[in-house]
Amino acid sequence: MIDHSAYKDLSITGRYITQEMLEKTCFSKLPVPLIAFGNSVDGKTLYAFKIGSGHRKVLMWSQMHGNESTTTKAVWDMVNYLQSDDSLAEQILENCTLVIVPMLNPDGAKAYTRANKNGVDLNRDAKMLTQPESKALRQLFKEFQPHYCFNLHDQRTLFSAGATDKPATVSFLSPASNEERDVTPTRETAMKIIVAMDTLLQRLIPGQVGRYDDGFNDNCVGDAFQMTGTPTILFEAGHFPGDYEREKTREFIFLALVEALRTIALDKIANFSSEDYFKIPENDKLFFDVLVKNPSVLNPELDEQVVGIRYKEVLEGEKIIFEPEIVETGPLEGFYGHKNLECVDSKDFASGILDRMIVNLLLQTKK
Numbered sequence: 001m002i003d004h005s006a007y008k009d010l011s012i013t014g015r016y017i018t019q020e021m022l023e024k025t026c027f028s029k030l031p032v033p034l035i036a037f038g039n040s041v042d043g044k045t046l047y048a049f050k051i052g053s054g055h056r057k058v059l060m061w062s063q064m065h066g067n068e069s070t071t072t073k074a075v076w077d078m079v080n081y082l083q084s085d086d087s088l089a090e091q092i093l094e095n096c097t098l099v100i101v102p103m104l105n106p107d108g109a110k111a112y113t114r115a116n117k118n119g120v121d122l123n124r125d126a127k128m129l130t131q132p133e134s135k136a137l138r139q140l141f142k143e144f145q146p147h148y149c150f151n152l153h154d155q156r157t158l159f160s161a162g163a164t165d166k167p168a169t170v171s172f173l174s175p176a177s178n179e180e181r182d183v184t185p186t187r188e189t190a191m192k193i194i195v196a197m198d199t200l201l202q203r204l205i206p207g208q209v210g211r212y213d214d215g216f217n218d219n220c221v222g223d224a225f226q227m228t229g230t231p232t233i234l235f236e237a238g239h240f241p242g243d244y245e246r247e248k249t250r251e252f253i254f255l256a257l258v259e260a261l262r263t264i265a266l267d268k269i270a271n272f273s274s275e276d277y278f279k280i281p282e283n284d285k286l287f288f289d290v291l292v293k294n295p296s297v298l299n300p301e302l303d304e305q306v307v308g309i310r311y312k313e314v315l316e317g318e319k320i321i322f323e324p325e326i327v328e329t330g331p332l333e334g335f336y337g338h339k340n341l342e343c344v345d346s347k348d349f350a351s352g353i354l355d356r357m358i359v360n361l362l363l364q365t366k367k
Contacts, residue, residue, distance in 0.1 A: 002088075002258060004251040007080040009073070014245050015313070015320040017069035019044060019106035026076050026102070031083060037101075038136025041117040044106040046136050051082060054095035056264055059141060060150035060257075061101035064122045064133075064221070066108020066115075067313065068154035070237035070246040074253035075102055075152070081258060088262055095265035099144050104133055112315040123153075124217075126224035134221075141225065148193075148231050148264060150257070151222045154246070155236040157289055157338060158310065161210040162281025165336045168210030170201055170252050171236035171283055175222035176214050189269060190231040191277035196263040197256040198280055199272070205240070205252060210283040212236055233260070239287070241338060244311075244322060290324065290358060291337030294344060298362045306332040307365075309358060324358050326365060 011025035027034060030049055038046040062072040079100070082089045103109055107117035115121050116131055125134040141149075159168040174190035176182070183191070201209050212234055217223055225232040235256065240248040263269055288308040295302040307329050311322035341358070 002081065002086075002255065004077065004254050007077045007084065007254070008251075009076040009080055012073050012076060013247065015067075015069055016112060016315065016318055017063070017072050017103075018109045019047075019103050020110075022072075022102060026079075030079070035099075037140045039132055040105070040107045041132060042107045046101070046104065046106070046133065048099055048101045048140060050097065050099050051079070052093040052095075052097045054093065054097055054265065056096045056148070057099070057144060057146045058096055058148045058150065058261065058264065059099045059101075059144055059146035060152060061104045061137060062152040063103040063105055063109050064151070065153060066105045066110070067112045068114070068237070069109070070154050070250050071152035071235060071253055072102055073246075073250045074237070074257060075100060077250065077254045078257045081254075088258070092258075092261045092265045096261060098261075099140070099146070101137070101140070104137060112313070112320065123221055124219045126221040127219045137221070141230075146230060148190075148233075149222075149225050150233050150235060150260070151225075152235045152253075153237070155212075155238045155283075157239040157244075158285045158287050159210060159238055159283045160286040160336065161208050161283065163284050163286065164207060164281070165286075166207040167241065167287060167338065168236070168238045168283050169205050169208040169240045169249055170256060171210035171212045171238055172197065172280070173212035173214060173222070173234035173236070174277065175220065175226045175232055175234060176216040177223060177226040179216050181214055181216060183274060186226060186229050186231050188274045190226070190233050191274040192269045192272040193231070193233060193260050193263055194280070195272040195274070195276045196268065197259050198276075200259045201252060201256060204255070208240075209280055210236075210238070211277070211280040212283055239338065286335050288327070288332075288335060288337050289322075290339045290341060291332065291335065292341045292343055292358070292362065294342060295362050297343045298359065299365060301366055302329070302362065305329040307362065308332055308335065308337075309361070324361050326361060
């Protein structure tokens, strides 16, 4: 197993990652020149870079959604690894050529928003190509003509790996390329690479890998690229218990990326079965960040309900603050909390900032 800590780029941590941060840190350490391939709505340069010299071509892009930064961190860790003298790293670069877009939506990253500066979700603009970032990615795709694409994202803490009490720490999808969701040869190839990654991750986070919904939408970039006959994989970095900064999930995405590249570089795709892809549980939405039982101990207005709380991510300065919000009350049977508060008495709450915020939220809540 590769030691992630040996390659973790300590210059970028936490949830808030901007292009300005990358320019001051990671960009300067690259062994290859940056490629300017377009501009954002706000005029920021869109950058890519190419590493490796092999005939198998892989295009990957991160932070298409500006507030989804975990995969960006993992990409830089991967780049650090590929510059090492490890034999697998050398084999990957000998057999593959990678074009990497570390941040497709720098305006959204700066504002910590999903959409770009025009308020458009770039992952719903693959058909109309109304935005400069969408056009630039499509042109890069046409010029590079990759054999494989990796579409790198984060997903919310509400996702479970199937109908279980396990969070979907990492999820994957081989997107459909038609309404019927047929398993085309292209889609099957992507499925087999996902199975390779899942096989590795099950040793590390058993039961915590999910399969993303494969409803077809040709406005989504993954579906659109899959339609061209290019095996495309959606990566979703999710929640690991206690890891709201997503530094542990970052490690699992790093290992998954390297495993996918190993499978491609060493021509191991045929070793895996697409049937096993469908054994990965489809994501469900069974998690709250906090479940509070017996909240009437603090606030009689809440009767005997269970309170479901999710955190809203708010940018303050250059730090993300997690503000609790009550999103549902009721029996909430069959749901789980990343944290559970029994609330037998008020002493059940710790003295941490978040717990004080939850206490205040509960005290202020009316029927």
